[in-house]
Amino acid sequence: MPDAAESGEAEETPPEVPKSDGADGAPPDGDDAGPDAPDEPHAPPVPEGPEAPKGGDAAPDAPTLEEQLRKEKEALEQELDDSRKAMDDLRRQNESLLSKGPITTSWVLDITVGECEFASAFAYFLEVQLEGHAEKRRTDVSLPAERPVFASSTLLLSADGDLVKEKLRVSAFLNVIDPSNPDAPTAKLLGSGLVSLEELKILENGTGSKRLVRNVSFTRSSENKELTVGRSTLVMQVKALNPEEAKSLKPHTIESALAPSLDRSLWQARPFESRLRVLVHRADALPILAESSHCVFRVAVRLLQPGGHVMHETASRSLKAVPLSGTLGEVWFNQEIIVPLPSASASPGLLVGLALEMVSGTPDGVSTDALLNLQWTPVTMPMLCPVHLYARSSSTAAAYSRPRPGLVVSITREPAHETLDALADGLSHGVEVRVHGVPAGRPLPDAVDDPLLAICPESSIGFDTRSLQIPMVTFFYDQRVELSSFLETHFAATSGLKCFLTPVASGSASSQTPQWNQFVVRCLANPAALRSLALLLFDCSRASTDPDAPLCGRLLGFASLDATALIQSGSDPMSRSFLSDLRLLEAPGASTCLELELRIWPRGGVSSSPQRPSMAPALAPSAPGAAHGSVSVALEQEAKDFRLNHELSVQLSKEFNLRAAALKRAGEEIVALRRQVQVLKNDNKSLRSQIEDEEKLAEAVQHRPPPEGLEHMSAAELAGKLQRTVEKYREEKAKGAELGRRLEDMVKEVNRVNGLERSLDELQQVHLEQNRELQRLQEEGKKLETYRQTAKTQEKVIGKLEKILENSLQEVQKAQKVQVDIERLKTENLKLRERCTGLLTKKRQDSTNDEAQELKVSLAQKDAEISRLQKLASELQAKSASGASDGRFRLQEPREGFQGPVGPSAPAAPAPVAAVSAVSPAADPVPHALSEAEQEQLAHVEAKRFEWEQRCLAAEQRLQMLQQQLTESSKKYGSDISRLEVEIAKKDARIKELEFLMRQPQS
Structure with a gap:
């Protein structure tokens, strides 16, 4: 679980104090001043440009600024004195309450x-x-x-x-x-x-x-x-x-499920201001260095001039990374950074820089490395339109030498209060929501790890709430796209759910009552949306997080608020506390709620709230001028005064915190005393009622007259009557005991009868089940004859298949013999061709052709023998095919290597044989070498021979395949016959068993 979420607000908000213009490094809003804000503000830049004062214009303004600062300082000191007096009065009242009597726990x-x-x-x-x-x-x-x-x-x-x-x-x-x-x-x-x-x-x-x-x-x-x-x-x-007051004890409030919590700070009404709110959620893929380096990480937001000069800077807390693997880790910041923004006309070309920095300690000092640096123009963001950005590297960045981190932030641009009426549809109101959390009296049914609340100022969020997700946007900073262009494209195309997020709830472990430490969200909503302001509760733990959208967890529940009663036409805003019922998706009947406060600003500006001067002059760019030195001295004095003003504000905030703590302790003691008084009152009331009953009984006995006739009876008669009464009482008591015993016996008998009835019902149920089983077995027995006939038929079929298999094996053996003969003839043919070639060479030398003629004749005879053997092989193949057809097997001839079926009707190669046999001594009486036509014809014969060899090989493969299929078929049918015989034997045994069971009751 990440560290506790810090919303950027102090524990107790200081009162509204007007401040003069300046470039103070403190946040402009006291609600948002965090403990990690920089103590030393940046020195304001010297005004430059054509609007800067020149010559002697700066001298008359100096006394005016000093007087204004002096008045503000006096006002702050007066308010500080008033706060101290109020705190002293409250402390005296508390001491007077404690001095009334000893208080024990x-x-x-x-x-x-x-x-x-x-x-x-x-x-x-x-x-x-x-x-x-x-x-x-x-x-x-x-x-x-x-x-x-x-x-x-x-x-x-x-x-x-x-x-x-x-x-x-x-x-x-x-x-x-x-x-x-x-x-x-x-x-x-x-x-x-x-x-x-x-x-x-x-x-x-x-x-x-x-x-x-x-x-x-x-x-x-x-x-x-x-x-x-x-x-x-x-x-x-x-x-x-009534616990004892001790400084070491943490204030605790005994509260009910319906009462609001007393453990909260003051909420001052502060108007909207022109500033940028950056909620930093987490950073991942961070490098983990050695422990000796003391490496921490922080996020800084800076206002930059076009030349790169830093006008304002605010940084988050510095935290250590939590290791996720051997070299990578992550940090959960959960902190909001607020930066004031000047007007666009006062500072053209202003940039906002967001940097993820690693601060590590070295022997030479402290070194700061920027792991991620994003810059964009603030005017590209519309007012009060949040963007939830996940900046990371693309998938192509896996080959980098060091890990490329990712940063998850929510950025919102807040406008000045006087411009609220011109935004949106012209009817919207400024809305502030301060989120406390889930109260202890109405907790969640199950503990959650990382809860996050989304506030949606829309008129409707739809009926299917299960599909709602936080609209995350992923920006790949290592690609050639600037963030300003990316944001312009995003806001131009976005039309989805607009939601404002809180940080992950504070706490180091899962909890059923998550708290958000009074985090404040500012948004804009029209009257229609204020009728049903939607609140969505998400669980953003790692187990339910999408890697591309780290905040899109599963939706736990939702709630809605009707804030139309806070809309008014006056000048002051109205606020109210709410306990909104939370509908959980997995536990709709759970009694869970959210505790929050809502404030709605009226339209038409603010008249009673103090206004702050614009920060545009303080943030205006500077330029060299004649009055540079005097203005610089004046601004340095102004910075010192503002620093003092800031210190006074911090001191005042501490005083208010003490005052609020004292109020909480007093409220706690009052509630505890009221509970104790109520307990004592109840005990006193019960004791008084008991005493009154005893007194009434005693008075009734004293004033009741004795029964008639007793005054005339003697002691012996009274003793006899008393004895008879005691005897009758004993008899009645014995009768009552006997009746009780008989009643217990009857109850036992009824229980026994009920048990016998249940046993009878069970026996009847078992009997019905046995009858159904017997009926099922009888129906199966009727099918046994069909099974026997089927088995006999299968035996006949298997016999026929075995005969076909034997015939096929004989044909295969014949084909193998033919193949051996063909190979032998091929070898002889090759030898004859070699001799023919030698003779032709010899013929060219001595012009003798007798031996060549003999070789030609013998070659023609061998070709005729090859044709005969090929015809014989075709006939064998035809017989094999006809035999496979009788056995109901159909084989497909491979179509590679020849163009048609092989059989007696298939065209063989008689033409080449005839052509070769036609060469005789009569046709060519003069011995000479083979001509080109004869050589071409001889090559043709060789090609035909190779084609027939391929066909013989294909036939042999088909025969082997057929043999394999027949073998597998015989094995399969043999196993089926064995299985059916076993099944028939089992059925026969079951039939005999049932016949025996049917005859047994009759005998």
């Missing part, structure tokens, strides 16, 4: 009875008592119901501070009405239960424990058995009444 156990449930409808009441203590407290008697509801469900028991070893006994009673005396019901103990208080621990210097919710079951003993007769839910908490 008393602890009480606050018990709230929740939902109760019993077996029957009676009038119940509960009694609580600490085990081993005499003090008891009980609720009122409820109406007859199975789920009783008590009007007085809150009980207080006196207790010590340490209840870890104690146990709470909770007893349940019911009122039994006697028919003879219906006005005096008798309380009967129904059952009791014990609750351990081990978890009710009080922290050191604490004023209470955490709230503990426990379920208790009421049990009673019956025949050595524990019977549960009811249950209830209890909410317990140990609280301190």
Whole structure:
């Protein structure tokens, strides 16, 4: 969890103090002055340009500034004195309250009875008592119901501070009405239960424990058995009444779920000002250096002149990075930085610089490195239109030597108060929302890690709230796009949800009551939007964060406010505290709310609120001039006065903080005393009613006349009557005991009968299930004959397939023999061709052609033999194909290597053979070398031979594939036959078993 969120406000806001113009480094708004604001303001620049005073114009203005500063200083000193006097008066009042009597810390156990449930409808009441203590407290008697509801469900028991070893006994009673005396019901103990208080621990210097919710079951003993007769839910908490005042104790307010918290600072009404609000959320992908470097990170916002001169600078806190991996880490700042903005006409070309800096300690001193630097023109941003920016490097920046960090900020440009009426639709009002958090009386059902609140000043956010997300914008700063152009494009095209964000709630761990430390959000809303001002609660933990949008977490819940009652036509703004019900998406029935304050400024400007002079002269650029020295001295004096003014403001803020702390302590004591007085009043009232009842009974006994006839009876007669009365009482008591015993026996018999009925119902249900199972098995038995016929058919089919497989294997063997012959003939043909080539060479030498003629004849014979063998192979392939067709197998011929089916009707190569055989001694009586035509014809024959070789190889592959398919088919059908035989055997055994079970009851 990141560090606690700091909204930039002090704990207690100082009163409205008018300040004169200057370039003070302190934030202009006291609400936004953080502890990390720079102590030393920047020296104001000397005015330059054509508007700067020249010559002797600066001398007459100097006395006027001194007088104004002196008056402001006197006013501040007077207000400081008034605050001290008020603080002294409050301290004296507090001491007078403490001096009235000794105050001791008393602890009480606050018990709230929740939902109760019993077996029957009676009038119940509960009694609580600490085990081993005499003090008891009980609720009122409820109406007859199975789920009783008590009007007085809150009980207080006196207790010590340490209840870890104690146990709470909770007893349940019911009122039994006697028919003879219906006005005096008798309380009967129904059952009791014990609750351990081990978890009710009080922290050191604490004023209470955490709230503990426990379920208790009421049990009673019956025949050595524990019977549960009811249950209830209890909410317990140990609280301190009237704690001693000590400086080391943290102020604590005992508050209800509906009362607003007293632990808050003053909220002064300050008008809108021309400034830039930068809410810095987090920075990631930061380098982690060694511990000895003492490396910290901060974010700085600067106002820059066109030449690069820094006019104003404000920095955030300096924090260490939390390691995420071995070399990378992240920092959660959760701080708002506020920078004053001059008017566009007073400072043309002004730039805003946002820098992420790493400050590390070195032996030579402190070094500051800028990891990220963004600059843009403030005029590119519309007024009160926030942009939630995620500045990071693109995916192409993975090859950098050092990590490229990312920064998540929310930027809003706030206008001057006099320009509010001209913004938006001309009917909108300035709205301020101060967020406190979720009160302790109505917490969230589950703890959340990083909650964030979004305020949407829109007239409607739609019906489907589950799809709502924070509109994040990703800017890749390593690409060739300037941030000013990027923002102009974004605001020109944006039309989505406009929301103002708070920082992540403060706290170092998950909590059910997140707090935002009174963070203030300023926005603009029209009257229609003020009817339903939307509040969205997000969980921005790492588990639910998108890497490209680190603040787009899951939506936890939403709430809406109706603030139309705060719209008025006067000059002063109206404010009001709200406890807005929070609708949670995952727990719609949870009673959770948000505590916040709302202020709406009227239209037409502000007349009663003090106005601050514009900062444009202080931030105006400077230029060399004749009166440079005098103006510089005047501005230095002005800076000193403003520094003093700032110190006085800080001191005044501290005084107000002390005053508010004293008010909180006084309020706490008043509430505690009221609670104690109320407890004492209740005890006194109960004791008085008890005494009055006893006195009335004594008076009734004293004034009641004795019964008639007793005065005339003797002592012996009175003793006899008393003895007979006692005997009758004993007889009636014995009869009552007998009736009670008989009633218990009857209850036992009824329970036994109920048990037998349940057993009978279970047996009937089991019998019906057995009948359904038997019917299902009979239906399956009818299908056995069909299974047998199917198995026989499959056996016949498998037999035929086996025969086809054997025939195919024989054909494959024949084809293999033919292939061997073809290979042998190929080898002989090759040898003959080699001899033919040698003879042709020899023929050219000695002009003899006898041997060549013989070789030609033998070559023609070999070609004829090849044609015959090829025809034989085609016939074998045709027979193999016909045999596969009888066995219901169809094979597809590969179409690569030849253009048609192979068979008797396929065209072979008779033409080349005839052409070769046509070469005879008669046709060529004169011996000579092979001509070009003969060589071409011989090459053609070779090509045909190669083509037939490829066809033979394809046929052999098809035969192997067919053989493999037949083998797999035979294995598959064999396994199917075995499985079916096993299934048939199981069905036969089940049929025999059922027949045996059917015959058994008859025998």
